[in-house]
Amino acid sequence: MTWLLVALMLVVAAAGLLRWRRPAWYWLTFGVTLAALRVLVRYGSVMDACGLTVPAPRWRLALARMADRPVPSPRAPRILRVRPTRTGLVLRLKLRPGQDAFDVSASADRLRHSFGMYGVTSRELRSGVVELRMTGYDVLRRVQMPSLAADTGPMRVPVALREDGSVHYRDYRAVPHALTLGATESGKSVYQRNLVAGLAPLNVALVGIDCKQGVELFPLARRFSALADNPDTAADILDALVAHMEDVYRLIRSHQAISVSVPDAEIAADIWDLPEDIRPVPVVVLVDEVAELALFANKEQEKRRDRIITALVRLAQLGRAAGIYLEICGQRFGSELGKGITMLRAQLTGRTAHRVNDETSANMAFGDISPDAVLAAITIPAEARGVAIAGDSTGGWHRIRAPHTSLRQALNLCNKHADRTPHLPGLDAFRPALNTPAPVPAPAVESAPAAA
Numbered sequence: 001m002t003w004l005l006v007a008l009m010l011v012v013a014a015a016g017l018l019r020w021r022r023p024a025w026y027w028l029t030f031g032v033t034l035a036a037l038r039v040l041v042r043y044g045s046v047m048d049a050c051g052l053t054v055p056a057p058r059w060r061l062a063l064a065r066m067a068d069r070p071v072p073s074p075r076a077p078r079i080l081r082v083r084p085t086r087t088g089l090v091l092r093l094k095l096r097p098g099q100d101a102f103d104v105s106a107s108a109d110r111l112r113h114s115f116g117m118y119g120v121t122s123r124e125l126r127s128g129v130v131e132l133r134m135t136g137y138d139v140l141r142r143v144q145m146p147s148l149a150a151d152t153g154p155m156r157v158p159v160a161l162r163e164d165g166s167v168h169y170r171d172y173r174a175v176p177h178a179l180t181l182g183a184t185e186s187g188k189s190v191y192q193r194n195l196v197a198g199l200a201p202l203n204v205a206l207v208g209i210d211c212k213q214g215v216e217l218f219p220l221a222r223r224f225s226a227l228a229d230n231p232d233t234a235a236d237i238l239d240a241l242v243a244h245m246e247d248v249y250r251l252i253r254s255h256q257a258i259s260v261s262v263p264d265a266e267i268a269a270d271i272w273d274l275p276e277d278i279r280p281v282p283v284v285v286l287v288d289e290v291a292e293l294a295l296f297a298n299k300e301q302e303k304r305r306d307r308i309i310t311a312l313v314r315l316a317q318l319g320r321a322a323g324i325y326l327e328i329c330g331q332r333f334g335s336e337l338g339k340g341i342t343m344l345r346a347q348l349t350g351r352t353a354h355r356v357n358d359e360t361s362a363n364m365a366f367g368d369i370s371p372d373a374v375l376a377a378i379t380i381p382a383e384a385r386g387v388a389i390a391g392d393s394t395g396g397w398h399r400i401r402a403p404h405t406s407l408r409q410a411l412n413l414c415n416k417h418a419d420r421t422p423h424l425p426g427l428d429a430f431r432p433a434l435n436t437p438a439p440v441p442a443p444a445v446e447s448a449p450a451a452a
């Protein structure tokens, strides 16, 4: 089967040779065919050299001895499937008795060198079956997302590419709340813009709190149901969201009351169990530069800060069932921001860290999840803007990079789907005004006296 696939690819490559101007697909097929051939031809010897073989079973050794035949060679994991991809190859392997998935992942770097690939990663699919993903080039250098129509779900958006060539999704139903950290100019806003662009075509309400005076989110206002560009409005929006959450809980309760006679499985526990006609629209709350909400200079601001953090903690603790999801973004998010912050952070299961300048910042994202991810986050080079480490509470992590979506592209997408912007009762007062703002005079700059 494997060789049939390779033969087919060779035929395609040969067909391309006959054409004078070879199209892009030709070079892609040609490269993947060469890589597949190289891997399959070298497979046995490479696995042996990397210590991924086991001796032949005793009965075969005994048979060889009786028949006076040469000793059977050690056996490498059996190839179950070879799948060429746009970025390389995916091999599915059945491990031999005595091998485990850790052996393969520990040898990933050796396999990468031996097969002449750019990257090799492995993951266990089920007991005894491992998937090896090989990439032929640095897929994060210029991110090109594959077409994905089939893989999106109700609250699942493709947001970046992983280094193994697979797509990184933000799945709100699996991981309701997330934290994105990164030093200045590391790519947080571009990542968040990709999220907005991914969510825009879905049936979801977007609520934005942009503490950078609205420069990131206000241009996308037509797709937002509520927006705040200062901590005072943010506090009011969050209070309104807590009230909305309580209303949704009351709705779920009332629906449970009329369905007590139906079987258990049909009793609603969250909005997704409610019939579609009464289901409230899910809400994604995007907060940019969260630290601004936690800073205060006087007693009045301290009261406002406590109000904001309390509302965020309540939404993080109880929001999931009511379909309220938090997406929090900032440069740092640790205990130095005061009480309630670590409690809030503990509820943010999804973690993404762009380049950070010190280990403490990386620890804020991954310290309680995976020490390897901390190391990976602090070794992201400064020039690799947009590259990030994405992990979750299971301890797994990936190196990812979002496509470089410009503000104009995101704005066009938001305008295209502006008619999908739902009205949230209670949040109408915060709906952004869509008239063109009056031009603001440039800040006065005092000219410095000329140096003598």
Ligand SMILES: Nc1ncnc2c1ncn2[C@@H]1O[C@H](COP(=O)(O)OP(=O)(O)OP(=O)(O)O)[C@@H](O)[C@H]1O
Residues within 6 Å of the ligand: 182, 183, 184, 185, 186, 187, 188, 189, 190, 191, 385, 386, 387, 401, 402, 403, 404
């Ligand atoms: N995924 C990406 N691919 C390519 N370039 C990127 C990517 N993400 C960010 N960049 C580049 O890095 C620059 C800074 O990105 P961005 O504004 O998102 O950083 P930031 O972390 O939000 O910074 P700040 O905290 O100062 O606002 C962008 O102008 C862009 O040129």
